[in-house]
Amino acid sequence: ATVYKDFANYKSILAKLYAGFAVTGQQGPAGKPDVGGIDEGASNYVRTYWTLQEIPTDEAVVAWNDPGLPVINTMLWAANNDMTKAMYYRIFYQVTAANEFIRETTDAKLEERGITGANLEAAKKYRAEARFLRALSYWHALDLFGSVPFVTEEDPIGAFFPEQISKENLFAYIESELKAIESELVDARQNEYARADKAAAWTLLTKLYLNAPVYIGQNMYTESITYAKKVIDAGYQLENDYDELFMTSNDKSNEIIFPIAFDGMRTQSYGGTTFLTHGAVGGDMVASDFGIDSGWGGIRTTPAVYGLFSGAALENDDRANFFTKGQTLEIEEIKTFKNGYPITKWKNVNPAGEAGSNPTFVDTDFPMFRLADVYLMYAEAVVRGGSGGSIAQALDYVNALRDRAYTDGAGRINNSQLNLGFLLDERARELNWEGHRRTDLIRYKLFTGGEYLWAWKGGLKEGTSVPDFRALYPIPSDDLVANPNLKQNNGY
């Protein structure tokens, strides 16, 4: 395409690849969508990812009646579910757009177009970042859908039927891609804001390896520790005040490894942090406290998560952000906002309480990866028997988070408390409503089955067992029809 003749365009094409997580199309907040046939705002990448990772779990329920949404609460989705379809097509939009960019920026093509010197160096970085973003989306595909159609830059735009790749091969592909670009990406913490660097790739590798038993049936905790250490050693620092991680100023944070950037004026969509902030405000909550014009009255958490902050923790743990006034703890009706406690962590204000640039669209960035998550992954990989790390180190990392949450070291735990169960709960406390819960529960084999029940799991208020096949979402029926090479996940 002729746009690649002018190097000035490259950054705008790269920006599109990043923006695919934040906005829904070429017109903000909605219009000219990247993905069609689905409500644009509801299908925003971060919003949909968050929805599929949080709504079926104990961390959240949502009141709204959007097509396909209520059954995410109750884990009763079918193959033509709108939400899973939205996620699937967002993922493949990202993959295809990245493929296009990678295809158009090969060394040969760059040379052919006369891109040289600093521009050439920059273009190669962009290409490596495009490969990272593609790997990230393929990881989402692996985690959410398992075996999916597989296309790379070797598959130009056209009419063909992509082959379905096995989970093993997809895992290997993501791993090889991340390792291949490790040297090409900008060093950790050295890239421009919101662009991926080496640490972003390492974090993803840490996650990939930690969950390898789920994806390919192999323990790779040692590898997980290796990459977690690389991230930790890169010099990230925990934010002093936990709450500020979710405010408009979080672009200044040294804890966030890879953010999805939002801006009330320039990066508008009905997803991302706009959704997270508005969605959790309703009832007796005062919208202006959150820097927004008004709440959408949708998302709350279940009693199970409230229960993770027992007794004094409710008062003392900075991460216990429940709004209780006028709300009930129990969720009698999912669609009644006042049933269940909303989480107040997402805000469109800065630490001084000043509202963001726009009362409708939120300025706060979404931390896709942050240091606390890596600390907890390190600890879990160590506890699960990976080598290369130590329990003592793991305890230090966990206590660093506990120290931040509590004053005067009141939250510290000891060696004997550092077990897998604690770590899962700690992840829910630390990373609540950040889009990790489903993956965590699956790794602990608690997402499906009847061992752990929470409100409305399986469609009953008290919760009920859910068959194991629901650990993977179905391939959308649209694509099964369009692509005869695809086989549906078991159970659907």
Place this chain on the structure above:
Amino acid sequence: CFLSFSGNAQDHYSAKVAMATTAKASGQSVSSKSLNDVLVSLRNKYGIQFSYKAQMAKNLQLQVPENLETDTNVDALLSKILQPNGLSYKKVNDVYIIQKNAAPVATPVQAAPAKAVNAVQEQTVRGTVTDGAGTPLPGVAVVVKGTTRGTSTDLNGTFTIAVPANATLVFNYLGFTTQEVPVGNQANLNITMQTDTKALQEVVVIGYGTQKKSDVTGAVTAVTSEEFQKGQVTTAEQLITGKVAGVQITSNSGAPGSGSRIRIRGGASLNASNDPLIVIDGVPVDNDQIAGSANPLNFINPNDIASMNILKDASATAIYGSRASNGVIIITTKSGTTGDRMRLNFSTQHSLSTVNKEIDVLGADDFRKVVMEQGTPEQQALLGDANTNWQDLIYRQAYTTDNNLSLSGSVKNLPYRVSVGYLNQEGVLKTSEFERVTGAIKLTPTFLDDHLKVDVNVKGAKTKSRFADTGAIGAAVAFDPTQPVYQDTEFGGYFEWTDVSGNPITIATRNPLSMLEQKRDKGEVFRSIGNVQLDYKFHFLPELRANLNLGYDVSESEGITRSPGTLAAEYYERGSVKEYEEDRTNKLLDFYLNYNKELPGISSRIDATAGYSYQDFLVKKPAFATFRDNGDVRKEADPFPFETQNTLVSFFGRVNYAFKDRYLLTATVRRDGSSRFSEDNRWGTFPSMALAWRIVEESFLKNSAVVSDLKLRVGYGITGQQDISDNDYPFLARYTNSDNASMYRLGDMYYLLLRPEGYDANLKWEETQTYNAGIDFGFLNNRLYGSLDYYNRKTDDLLSVIAVPAGTNLTNLLLTNVGSIDSEGLEAVVNFVAVDKEDLEWTVGVNGSWNRNEITKLNTVKDENSVGVLVGGISGATGRNIQIHSVGYAPYSYYVYKQVYDESGRPIEGLYADLNNDGIVNDADRYRYKNPEPRFYLGFNSQLNYKNWSLGMLMRASLNNYVYNNVYSNNAAYDVFKAGEYLGNLVDNVYETQFNMRQYESDYYIENASFLRMENINLGYNFGKVLNDKANLRLSASVQNVFTVSKYKGLDPEIAGGIDNNFYPRPTVYTIGLNLEL
């Protein structure tokens, strides 16, 4: 039809005498008019044309009864005019030949010209006039050029006339080319008249030319001005609503100036446009929505239209090739007549529109009761003390005035028509308004001894619209009736729902009256369409014509939408002021050669056309910033203004061949090249062929007293479709820029996004094959006439938006050529002159059509599990669709759950049939149930004339069309009032269903919306001559949308697209009008 005046002009003295006596004897009120005047007024009234010698007709004075204007049947009218004047007419080949009763055959008059003898040497010329086949022609007018002296041929085609020296004789006979022959010193002249095929009969405009109606081989319907809908008609398409079989015109809403959805035979496309091509005076116009205007057709003044020709089948439309799949409407405007004096026509109409139905919602007391019984204390606390009927508040009686003035006539050889119109229409929804000024000039001069005909058209319109926020319609249904309209608030003094901090609740229903009164959304459009058409008949080869048509269609729109910060919806953003502009420039060049030749030796006639056409469409939209009330920039202007262009280049040809005037063949071909497709797929060829047999001309029927017309037509053709609404480059790999609210931050900079667009490099035309068979019939001298058509149509390579395999394109939904639709239909028209008496005449007409559409293919992969493509978004829940395109079903079939009912017939909430018997009710149990398009569509019209009175009416019926009642599905559940920190009203239907939660996907809401509508009743009275006999005055009164009979529970059963929500009601319109002709 054409009228021919032939007769013995030398008898005009005696004719005068004869009239005087007849008139007295009849005792009627009569006035004296020249035959010329009579013919001209007939032409003006009926849009018919005729050829005659103006001078002769002017000198022949007739006594004409006053009440004739009310007649609608030309035959009856002619009899009435001619008989008392000692004249009669004869119809030969549908040609009216006017003759003197029992006149002595062509006796040369000696007395009158005797004086001339003194001055000039006289000689007597004798001769015979024959047609091309050698048959003598009786009744041919033979006139000495430049005089009133003349005669006509007798039954043997012979004539005798005394002429001065060096005289030239003019031979004139309708249906034949007028000939001028210098006498010289010849005593005998044998003249062979050449057929003027164009002028022989009623003509139909068929695209790049005209055709005799009797020669037409395709499914074509001509509607002329006398058949147009009467009453307050604002836009052109309303003129033919209900008049033409197979043409369904559904006004989009009752908003002033709003457009209509026109479907000819139900449409042949799925995602591409189903709108017909509209050609105005030879210029195919841009049918896209123009910014600032509600309707692309509302710039043309309906009063300027002389005829609308509807081309329905492929054999008729294929000459328009790639744009013809959904039919063609050819609009011809009125023109002046050669030799006519200046005529002035003034009409004024005044209308009152009223809303005749509102949605039944709970009144304040009932609503209070429901909230007190079912609401929480918090909800009960929200109740107000007022008793507000919000629907009453948003509607009003609306006044419309429509005034038109036209001047037409001829200055020497320059026929002209100039008209101006002014329309000011209020909408029944408060604040909606439409104002239009139109002007049109048409000049039709001829040069070079009639060899060069020039047709110049300039039409212009300026429209000003104020668009009401139609969201107020839904808000008025949903707003809590216990709340007051006004309150001392920051919201312009209107009551609004607020949260604990006093800020408006974002998701709450807005005060409907505030939405209307505070928002100012105004648009102005100037549009002009015009052309110069040069038609040159070669001097050395008069059978050959060259026609050059240069046309344009330009529009400039601008508008501004102001939503002040006092509007609750704009409160947080502190107002929104946004301008817009749009310029459209379309250019046209057509050139064709036409060869038209009688071949008497082989009883044949051939008419061949070959041409070239170029049309270019350019759209530009500059970008504007959005501002707040205080002038701050709310959103910067987009850095890249919108611009798009597409070009269509075509070659076309047509051959009409007639053998013995009864075996007719038409073959056309068009080759189109469109810039919308890649070079490999750019060109498409669209052929058609049709045959017709005029059975009535066969010997066994020719003399039948019963059968007056019988023609059989069969045709086949392939047409195309390339109208892909808003994308001119769907085949190109291209990158587009984002706007500045969709940027992304990298480092400290925000970047506009460059997006690679999805595309299909192999995109090509959609192709429709149509078979058509039809019969035209007429009985009892066409007292009963009509036609019957059957068509079968198959569209392949449908331009459809489908899901493509993930990973293969830069979009999940791609416009590509996939799928097929089959459709078939029957159309019938019958017109009947029920009473045909001197003072009383009654004609009735019925038309009906039956249509069936089915998608037969929709995907590249055959898969029985394919659900289809969901379409038809509904109001209430984001992203929810209620319709589906599926193989084996009609497009836009409803896709719903099957409701289960209790013993008393009440729907059981949330209980649906487990259609696949798998034990659970989920998405897989949705089924396809009915569709919005009617199976049968009927029109019925009647015209009754009694003396000076006329009474007309039009009824329409639609059967088996289904509507999804989104107003009910969204407002008829008790849950609705528990909206949050505010209350929402319910519709009465909740008493019937007793639903607690909304059940959007229940088939309960799919209602049979068959209807019978009394579209129009009009009454006219003709005062005849007023103002010292100088003017003719007619008064009329009409009612539109008189009543509708339907079982449908919503506001109006006629909903284009089938999803009833926020429908702007069609008002009942009472109109009085006055027409003055000088």
